[in-house]
Amino acid sequence: MGEVSLLINGIYVKAPVGSTLLExxxxLDLEIPTLCHHPDLKPEGHCRLCVVEIGEWPHTRLVNSCTYPVEKGLNVQTHSDKVLEARRLVLELLLARTPKAELIQKSAAALGVTESRFKTEDPEELCILCGLCVRTCREIVxxxxxxxxxxxxxKQVATPFxxxxxxxxxxxxxxxxxxxxVIPYTEKNGIRTIWGQDFELVACSACGSYIAPLAQLEYWARLTGDPVERYLVCRNCR
Ligand code: SF4
Ligand code: FES
Structure with missing residues (x-):
């Protein structure tokens, strides 16, 4: 794979073609805050906390570094006044949305944001709409x-209807x-409850410890083509 050379905070760096500005x-070991980025998931640019400034003054603009691909000769500023202002605004909006979310309080405090000018609709809301759960379910599972x-x-994360x-x-x-x-998840007396649904956990046929819901074991069996019996014994007892 080829490389492109670009300028980040005045330093030339070579990055693989197809990689993102965040990567x-x-x-350069630069700290760019992110909330919706996960290295195992396709970036979707939900939170906008990772913004950086690109281009030549006075024609610069802000882009999400997690989705924007590297370009030859691109001039990138990761901590300019414009960038910091945009990140603070994102955090103010998130502080208003999820005032009790520790992650947001910490991220905001790191940028000097301790309160928000925006209105809080639900003081108990904790979901920051990062989409990690939806993408994990779709892309990984x-x-x-x-x-x-x-x-x-x-906007909220939910099952259909x-x-x-x-x-x-x-x-x-x-x-x-x-x-x-945020996602309610409990396990009690061999029952896992999630998204308002009860799943009976299968106990290992050798040691009796719970493995996973039958639906999950059957899914693995379908994916791999193995007989489901293979998954009715936990890893330690196989
Ligand atoms: S519920 Fe989903 S979208 Fe909301 S904070 Fe958790 S992972 Fe992010
Ligand atoms: S980490 Fe880039 S938009 Fe959220």
Whole structure:
């Protein structure tokens, strides 16, 4: 794969063709704050916290570094006044949306933002609409049991029609990846409950410890072509 040379904060850096500005900044160990970026997921540019300024003054503009591809000779500023102002605005909006979310409080404080000029609709809201759960379900698990429903300001993550999803396998990956622990997930007496649906956990046929919901084991069996019996024994007992 070829490389392109670009200028980041006045320093020339060579980055692989097809990589993003965020990846290029990391070659210089620069700290760019992100909320919706995950190295294993396709970037979608939801949070806009990773903005950087590109181009030559006075014709510069802000772009999401997590989605913008490197370009030969591009001039990039990662911490200009314009960039910091934009990031503070994003954090002010998020502070208003999720005033109790520790992650947002910390990210905001790191940029000197301690309060917001914007109105809080729901003081208990914790979802920052990063989309990590939806993308994990779709791209990693491969079932698309949840999605972003409605448009702003009522946007939220939900199952279709907020009913138990027919395709959810109860794997809990969405809850695991959520940076704010928003997705209700419980396990009690061999039952995992998630997205308003109960999943009976299968106990290992050898040691009796719980493995995963049957729906998840059956899904693995379908994906791999293995008989489901192979997954009825936990890894330690195989
Ligand atoms: S539920 Fe969690 S992972 Fe999903 S969008 Fe909200 S904050 Fe992000
Ligand atoms: S990390 Fe780039 S838009 Fe969220």
């Amino acid at each position: 290029a900044t990391r070659l 491969g079932v698309s049991a949840i999605s972003m429903s409605s448009r702003a300001p009522d 907020k009913e138990p999803s027919e395709v959810c396998i109860g794997c809990g990956s969405c809850a695991f990846v959520c940076p704010n622990n």
